[in-house]
Amino acid sequence: MQELVVKTQQRDQMVEITPHVQRVLDQASIDTGMVIVYVPHTTAGVTINENADPDVVHDTLTRLDKMVPWREPFDRHGEGNSASHVKASMMGASVTVLVQSGRLQLGRWQGIWFCEFDGPRTRSVWVSVQ
Amino acid sequence: MQELVVKTQQRDQMVEITPHVQRVLDQASIDTGMVIVYVPHTTAGVTINENADPDVVHDTLTRLDKMVPWREPFDRHGEGNSASHVKASMMGASVTVLVQSGRLQLGRWQGIWFCEFDGPRTRSVWVSVQ
Amino acid sequence: MQELVVKTQQRDQMVEITPHVQRVLDQASIDTGMVIVYVPHTTAGVTINENADPDVVHDTLTRLDKMVPWREPFDRHGEGNSASHVKASMMGASVTVLVQSGRLQLGRWQGIWFCEFDGPRTRSVWVSVQ
Numbered sequence: 001m002q003e004l005v006v007k008t009q010q011r012d013q014m015v016e017i018t019p020h021v022q023r024v025l026d027q028a029s030i031d032t033g034m035v036i037v038y039v040p041h042t043t044a045g046v047t048i049n050e051n052a053d054p055d056v057v058h059d060t061l062t063r064l065d066k067m068v069p070w071r072e073p074f075d076r077h078g079e080g081n082s083a084s085h086v087k088a089s090m091m092g093a094s095v096t097v098l099v100q101s102g103r104l105q106l107g108r109w110q111g112i113w114f115c116e117f118d119g120p121r122t123r124s125v126w127v128s129v130q
Numbered sequence: 131m132q133e134l135v136v137k138t139q140q141r142d143q144m145v146e147i148t149p150h151v152q153r154v155l156d157q158a159s160i161d162t163g164m165v166i167v168y169v170p171h172t173t174a175g176v177t178i179n180e181n182a183d184p185d186v187v188h189d190t191l192t193r194l195d196k197m198v199p200w201r202e203p204f205d206r207h208g209e210g211n212s213a214s215h216v217k218a219s220m221m222g223a224s225v226t227v228l229v230q231s232g233r234l235q236l237g238r239w240q241g242i243w244f245c246e247f248d249g250p251r252t253r254s255v256w257v258s259v260q
Numbered sequence: 261m262q263e264l265v266v267k268t269q270q271r272d273q274m275v276e277i278t279p280h281v282q283r284v285l286d287q288a289s290i291d292t293g294m295v296i297v298y299v300p301h302t303t304a305g306v307t308i309n310e311n312a313d314p315d316v317v318h319d320t321l322t323r324l325d326k327m328v329p330w331r332e333p334f335d336r337h338g339e340g341n342s343a344s345h346v347k348a349s350m351m352g353a354s355v356t357v358l359v360q361s362g363r364l365q366l367g368r369w370q371g372i373w374f375c376e377f378d379g380p381r382t383r384s385v386w387v388s389v390q
Contacts, residue, residue, distance in 0.1 A: 056345050
């Protein structure tokens, strides 16, 4: 299990980590199997989505923010970041990517994205080759 | 594969199952690998989120209920629990947790939560150590 | 890793692929383990949900469409399918299903569903037995 460090600059931000995950895989020198990318935080998540047009990230974060508003009148959590917790669960704490010939098997347009929902912060991402 | 039984008392309820999952892992006596926690139901799910402040659970369930209202005028499903099915898919049917030195590798504030969306019921959760 | 081909006829459509996944598992002739079902696209996903009443699928797709409207005034992505990307991340790019005695361990009402959010298209689904 290797740890990546991701620094974010905004409250909501998606950071592509595909090359870093591939680097961990390279060091493991396995041919076939899978990689688990796991986020050990409760106000951040991880997802797989398009890495070609940055506007997809903009639209995704803005749509999530509309679906899960920062404040709701019924909120009780004193830290005021309940929206971040909900978005984290909606994206999920881990993704699984298949490995063949030592390469991440991603679709042509897919990248692995760390999803910050309560930044800016310095975060950890755990990568395990199985 | 071990089966946990979870009893819920409300329509929407999150029940932390982290200690039960760790217990299954203890019995398997493996050092390194991963644990799959799988919910074999279609109106319940599983997620990883904060286990410190119970208000996070309140806010999460209330926000999900606002996003996915119990009744919609376009609903066709005769059982009337379509919202439960949607919430189950949004949280997901399984989570993957890494294992090192025989311990679940969770972040400091993370717990594993069974998510009931159509209770009260008696439910199964399957835990598999890989 | 085996590839399934799924053809869709509508913009939003859920296609059950459980029998095809079981067939891949049959060929692998393993007894115990797990199956990863992975979607290598960015406007489609995969989920586990009820396969008894087709009205659940109708209500799920209609509720997702209400939560994530096709057009939002703030959208920037030129292709105009940002909603598809968000729905794909909400459902997820993969599901993990446990295997015992060479059979997919699904709950009584569960099926594996390919989720098209930007069809009609011809899509790939990767199935890996671990």
